[in-house]
């Protein structure tokens with residue numbers, strides 16, 4: 535009965551009886567103009583004016599010193615981890631409740647994830663879990679943090695701002711500072727979200743955003759690394775552009791770099807989309823308010839931003855009573871052309887990633903059984 539009401543309400547919100555996706559892109563600004571311009575310029579590939587323009591826009595938006603555009607968020611994470619010192623055999627503290635790319639990026643560097651629990655309110659890495667883990671297993675040796683159990687260096691901590699809801703950043707940064715652990719924010723989902731008025735992605739040594747087609751603004755495929763450390767920013771650009779030493783015509787490379795640069799064509803799309811970010815977020819926050827009033831009225835928990843934060847409401851979600859209710863909801867909504875998706879399977883449950891150290895994961899398991907994403911697109 536409740537599910538019927540929810541399905542009708544979502545259809546009403548999107549004013550359609552056709553299929554409603556989870557998050558669809560909207561192209562209502564300068565997209566075609568900038569794309570045509572990029573084509574006319576013949577600079578469609580790895581260099582061009584839009585790449586620089588986009589990087590300047592992203593640095594301004596995130597209030598950081600440098601932004602580097604790359605091919606996708608996953609490669610941005612991979613490079614960000616490497617730049618903050620993650621090497622073969624190291625460990626990275628992170629959450630199991632995340633999209634698999636967070637974990638893949640750790641593995642690409644030859645490092646191991648340590649899965650720590652999330653907070654129930656933010657659904658992102660819990661500073662308390664990090665602190666308890668470090669109290670039990672951490673050891674500072676000449677100022678470098680090691681895991682006493684595995685004898686491996688804990689080279690980074692990577693929180694993820696789930697669905698655009700910022701983690702408790704002050705507490706997390708404090709505990710990581712105490713243990714000398716650099717922070718890389720996986721802000722792939724949280725463009726435009728703020729913690730105490732400051733943009734997510736700008737708190738760690740490095741932050742990473744995704745511009746995949748399912749995000750609020752998209753470049754088709756794309757990612758950005760941001761940092762306040764200018765030297766790290768220069769290295770990020772160098773490493774992601776094949777580590778070529780600047781020279782008018784010689785090919786000299788001083789590291790094994792990556793060809794991760796964002797093509798100008800994608801950057802043109804990204805610039806046009808970024809111009810509309812604030813509009814899209816305001817539009818989504820209106821939808822969130824409508825959802826909040828409706829779900830409150832029928833006694834279903836709709837997830838809202840936590841204290842001290844402003845969320846971008848990338849993917850909106852409800853928290854159902856239990857797994858059985860969740861499964862029914864998923865089935866009935868999808869059968870009725872309203873797309874819904876469960877939150878991710880905890881990464882340690884995948885046979886790929888079952889052998890890494892983890893804590894009790896009580897909150898992550900609770901959320902995994904109950905959280906479902908509902909249609910969240912910007913409405914035009």
Ligand SMILES: Cc1ncc(COP(=O)(O)O)c(C=O)c1O
Nearest residue numbers: 606607608633635636722744746
């Ligand atoms: C949490 C998280 N991390 C990383 C990524 C990877 O970004 P991309 O798809 O651009 O590689 C995504 C999304 O796609 C994500 O949601």
